[in-house]
Amino acid sequence: MLLLQLLIDGLQLGALYALMAVGFAIIFGSTRVFHYAHGTTYILVGYLFYWLSDRLSVPWWLAALVAAAAAVVFGVALDRFVYRPIQRDEGSFFTVFVASFGVGVVVENLVVIFFGASFVSISTPLTRVQDIGGGIVISWLGIASILLAVLLFGVLNWFLARTDVGVALRALSENPELIRGFGLNPRKLSQYAFAIGSLMVAPAALVATCVTGLTPTAGHRVVLISIAASIIGGIGSLRGAGFGGLILGLAESLAVWKLSTGWSEAVAFVILFCFILARPAGLFGTRARV
Amino acid sequence: MQGYILNLLILVAISGILAVSLNFIIGYAGIYSMAHAAFFGIAAYSGALIAMHVSTSLLVAIPIAMAICAALSLVISLPSLRVRGEYFVVASLGLQMIAFTVFSEWKEVTGGIGGLTGVPVATLFGYRLHSLESFFGVSLICLALVTFVIYLLVYTSFGRSLKAIRDNEVAAASFGKNPVIIKTIAVAISSALCGVAGVLYAFHVSFVNPETFTVDQSVLIMAMIIIGGTGTVFGPILGALIIHLLPAALTYLTFLPARDLASLQQIIYGAAMVLLMIYRPSGLIGRSNVKDTWGK
Numbered sequence: 079m080l081l082l083q084l085l086i087d088g089l090q091l092g093a094l095y096a097l098m099a100v101g102f103a104i105i106f107g108s109t110r111v112f113h114y115a116h117g118t119t120y121i122l123v124g125y126l127f128y129w130l131s132d133r134l135s136v137p138w139w140l141a142a143l144v145a146a147a148a149a150v151v152f153g154v155a156l157d158r159f160v161y162r163p164i165q166r167d168e169g170s171f172f173t174v175f176v177a178s179f180g181v182g183v184v185v186e187n188l189v190v191i192f193f194g195a196s197f198v199s200i201s202t203p204l205t206r207v208q209d210i211g212g213g214i215v216i217s218w219l220g221i222a223s224i225l226l227a228v229l230l231f232g233v234l235n236w237f238l239a240r241t242d243v244g245v246a247l248r249a250l251s252e253n254p255e256l257i258r259g260f261g262l263n264p265r266k267l268s269q270y271a272f273a274i275g276s277l278m279v280a281p282a283a284l285v286a287t288c289v290t291g292l293t294p295t296a297g298h299r300v301v302l303i304s305i306a307a308s309i310i311g312g313i314g315s316l317r318g319a320g321f322g323g324l325i326l327g328l329a330e331s332l333a334v335w336k337l338s339t340g341w342s343e344a345v346a347f348v349i350l351f352c353f354i355l356a357r358p359a360g361l362f363g364t365r366a367r368v
Numbered sequence: 369m370q371g372y373i374l375n376l377l378i379l380v381a382i383s384g385i386l387a388v389s390l391n392f393i394i395g396y397a398g399i400y401s402m403a404h405a406a407f408f409g410i411a412a413y414s415g416a417l418i419a420m421h422v423s424t425s426l427l428v429a430i431p432i433a434m435a436i437c438a439a440l441s442l443v444i445s446l447p448s449l450r451v452r453g454e455y456f457v458v459a460s461l462g463l464q465m466i467a468f469t470v471f472s473e474w475k476e477v478t479g480g481i482g483g484l485t486g487v488p489v490a491t492l493f494g495y496r497l498h499s500l501e502s503f504f505g506v507s508l509i510c511l512a513l514v515t516f517v518i519y520l521l522v523y524t525s526f527g528r529s530l531k532a533i534r535d536n537e538v539a540a541a542s543f544g545k546n547p548v549i550i551k552t553i554a555v556a557i558s559s560a561l562c563g564v565a566g567v568l569y570a571f572h573v574s575f576v577n578p579e580t581f582t583v584d585q586s587v588l589i590m591a592m593i594i595i596g597g598t599g600t601v602f603g604p605i606l607g608a609l610i611i612h613l614l615p616a617a618l619t620y621l622t623f624l625p626a627r628d629l630a631s632l633q634q635i636i637y638g639a640a641m642v643l644l645m646i647y648r649p650s651g652l653i654g655r656s657n658v659k660d661t662w663g664k
Contacts, residue, residue: 112454163646171453172400176594177645179587183638187631298583302465305458344469347462354459355447 083214084331090220090289092327093227094282096320098300099307100234101278103319105153106308108251109268111161112171114178116304117297118185119276123149123283124292125189125198132200146280153276154269156181162265182297189294199291223285230278231320238316243270251314299343306350312360321361325349374500378572380612381507382565385514387592387604389561392518394590395599396527397554398534400453402586403444403460406467407437407559409581411566413471413478416487416576424491426506426567433567434560441559445552464583471578483577490571497571507568511605514561519601521557530554591637594644597652606652611637 098120105113123145130141160177202219209215238244250257250267257264279300286292304319307326311318326346333342353360386408393399411433418429448459471478478484490497490506497503521527532540533547541547570576588611596607615633618624624632 112457160642160646164649172457173645173649175400175457176590177642179590180638180641180645183587183641184635187634187638190631191628299465302461306462309455309458338473340473341469344466347466350462351443351447351459354451354455358451358455 079213081332081335084335085328086214086216086220088328088331089324090216090223090327091331092324093224094286094323095303095307095327096227096323097230097282098279099304099311099319099323100231100316101275101282102301102304103275103308103311103313103316104247104278105271105275107314107316108247108271109157109161110171111157111165111268112175112178113156113272113275114175114301115156115181115185115297116275116279117299117301118182119149119152120279120283120300121189121292121294121297122152122185123280124287124296125193125294127284127287128198128200128292129193132198138202142280142284145284146277149276149280149283150273153272157269157272182301186294186297193294195294197291197293198287200288202288217289219285219289223281223289226281226285227320230281234274234278234316237274243267247271247274303346306346308360309350309358310353310360312362315360315362318360318362371500374504376612376616378500378504378507378568380608381504381511382568382572383589383592383608383612384511384605385565385568386562386589387596387608388511388515388518388601389558389565390589391593391598391600391604392521392561393554393558394593396522396534397530397551398453399449399551399555400457401444401460401555401558402457402583402590403463403467404562404589405581405583405585406460406464407441407562408566408569408585408589409467409471409576409578410440411437411563412570412576412581413484413566414563415567415570416484417477419487419490419571420484424488426490426492426497426571429490429567429571430564434563437563437566438556438560441556442552445555449548449551449555461583464586468578468582471581478578481578483575485575487570487574487576489574503572507572510564510568514564515601515605517561522601526550526553588637591641595637595640595652597650599650603652 098116101119102113102116105111105116126148127141127145130136130144131138136144156178160181161174164174164177206217208217238248246257246262246267247270249260249262250264250271254264257267303323303326307322308319309322310325311320311322326349329345329349330342333345337345386404390401390404393401414433414436415429418432422428444456444459444463448455472481474480490503492506495502497506522530529540529545529550532543533545533550537547569580592607592611593604594607595610596605597603614636615629618629618633
C-alpha cells in the first residue's frame with residue numbers, strides 16, 4: 079500500500095521534474111547555452127506568484143499569468159543582454175555558464191533581501207488530499223500537475239512538428255550552420271527557444287510553490303534536476319528529457335520506501351552517475367560526442 | 369583588532385589554497401569542477417576525525433586527507449572525463465550535492481547538521497600551534513608550498529601536456545599523450561592540494577558542519593579564480609583576498625542595512641562574474657587574449 083502511495087507521489091513529482099527538464103532541454107538542445115539560470119526563472123516565477131496572490135491578493139489566475147509572462151521576459155532578456163554579447167566573442171561553453179551562474183546568484187540574493195531567506199508557501203484548498211480508496215491519497219493539485227504535464231507535452235510536440243518556428247528550432251539543434259543557408263536567423267530562433275523553455279518551467283514553479291513551498295535556494299536543485307534529466311534522457315531529445323524527469327521523480331519518491339527522507343535527495347544524482355558511467359548518451363540520445 | 373585581522377588573513381590563506389588548487393584544473397587543464405567545496409569538506413571532516421581520534425599532528429592529518437581526496441576524485445573523473453566537457457561539470461555538481469547529503473545525513477560519523485565540535489589544537493613537530501600568529505605562519509607556508517608545487521607542475525612537461533590537451537585534445541592525443549590519464553591525474557592532484565585547505569580549516573575553526581561545504585562555497589571559490597584571473601599563478605590569491613576583504617569593507621559602509629550585508633556581498637560578486645564574462649573573461653590580471661585563456 080505504501081508502495082502504491084509512493085508511486086502516485088512519484089508520478090506527481092516526476093510530472094513537475096519533466097516540465098522543468100523539457101524547458102532546459104529546449105534551450106540547451108537548440109542553442110547549446112548551458113542555462114544555469116533556468117533555476118532562477120523557477121524561483122522568480124514562484125516568488126512573483128507568491129507576492130501577487132498572497133501579499134497583494136490578486137486573483138490567482140492573473141497572478142499566474144503575470145508570473146508566466148515574467149518567466150518569458152526573463153529568459154529572452156538573458157539571452158539578449160547576457161549570453162549574446164558573450165557569444166559574439168566566441169565565448170566558450172564555460173564563459174556562458176559562469177555568467178549564467180552569476181545571474182542566478184544576483185537574483186537569489188535579491189529575493190533574500192525582499193522576501194527573507196526562509197521558506198514561503200501559499201495555502202490553497204486544492205492542496206488538501208482526497209482519499210481515493212484504500213487509504214491512498216492524492217490532492218487536486220497533484221492530479222492537475224500530471225494533466226498539465228501531459229497537456230503541455232502534447233502542445234509542445236504539435237508545435238515542434240507542425241509550425242514553422244518549431245521545425246526551424248529542431249533544425250537549429252541539428253545544424254546551426256545550415257539554418258543560415260536557408261535564410262533563417264539563428265539569433266532570432268534562439269529567442270524563441272528561450273521564451274518556450276522558460277515558459278515550460280512556469281507551471282512547475284506555480285504548482286510546486288503551492289504544494290511544497292519555496293526557498294530562495296530552490297533554483298540550484300531545479301536546474302540540477304533538469305540537467306540530470308536531460309542527460310539521462312539523452313541531450314537533444316525532448317522526449318528523453320521528459321522521460322528522465324519522470325524517472326527521477328519516481329526514483330526520489332520510491333527511495334523513501336527503503337531510505338530516510340534526508341537521503342532521497344541524493345538518489346537522483348546517484349542515478350545520474352550510473353548513466354554517465356554506463357550510458358553517457360542517455361536513453362534516447364544517439365551518441366555522446368567526445 | 370589584531371586577532372580579527374589575523375583571523376581574516378588565515379581565512380585568506382586557506383581560501384588561497386582552495387583557489388590556487390582549483391585554478392590548476394580550470395585554468396591549465398580546462399576542466400571545470402563544481403565539487404571543490406565537496407573535497408574541501410571531505411578533507412575538513414577527515415582532518416577533524418583524525419585530530420579527535422588518532423593524532424593532532426598536521427604531518428599526519430594533512431597527508432591522510434590529501435590521499436582520501438585524491439582517491440575520491442577518481443569517482444567523478446573516471447566516468448566523466450571519457451566524455452565531453454559538460455559531463456564533468458554536471459558530474460562534479462552531482463558529487464557536490466551527494467557530498468552535502470552525506471555530510472548532513474551520515475550522523476554517526478559526521479555528526480549531522482550540528483557537525484563535529486571540539487577539534488583539538490594542531491601540533492607540528494610536537495609544538496602546539498596555539499596562537500593565531502603561529503597558525504597564520506603555518507597557513508602561509510602551506511599556501512606558498514601549494515602555489516610552488518603548482519608552479520612547478522605547470523612549467524614541466526606535465527603542465528605543457530595539460531595545456532596542449534586544453535587547447536586541442538585531438539592534436540595532443542596524436543602526439544602520443546593520453547588525455548584521459550593526464551586529466552585524471554590533474555584532477556587528483558588538484559583535489560589532494562585542496563585537502564590541505566580542508567585540514568587547516570578544521571583545525572582553525574575547531575569545528576566542522578555541513579553549511580561550510582555547500583554548492584555556494586564551490587561558486588565562491590570559482591568566483592575568486594574568475595575575478596583574479598584564470599590560468600595565472602597569483603590571480604587566484606588576489607581573488608581570494610578581494611572576496612574576503614569585500615565583506616569587511618562593506619561593514620564600514622554604515623548606511624547599508626546590516627541584515628542584508630551577506631546578500632549584498634553575494635550580489636556584488638554575482639554581478640562581477642556576469643560583467644567580467646561579458647567584458648573581460650580572463651579576469652583582473654589574466655591575459656587579455658580571451659582565446660588563450662578560455663580555449664575550447
